[in-house]
Amino acid sequence: MHNRPVTKIRKRPVKRIDLLLKTLARIQPRDSFKLVILAGSSFADFEDEADRLVFTNNIIIRENVLEVEEYLQAADMTLFTSESES
Secondary structure: OOOOEOOOOOOOHHHOHHHHHHHHOOOOOHHHOEEEEEEOOOOHHHHHHHHHHOOHHHEEEEEOOOOOHHHHHHOOOOOOOOOOOO
8 A cells, every 4th residue: 555645734723733643543554644744844842742643654744844735736635624724
């Protein structure tokens, strides 16, 4: 099975990264996906939670990403957990 990128997110609280990580932790089998996180800045605040809930080899973090179009075009699925978009 191919591990394809799943989504992109930003780290502000309204983006609900906690909800995203908890949801991904429930996916079985765990090696069936890859999550690409496109962070507008540092993702360090969430690394411990990501390590605890999701296998770290399932996560690819790209920090300081401003242009997301190519990532979105390459994804099999995009998941937005934001409470709102600005």
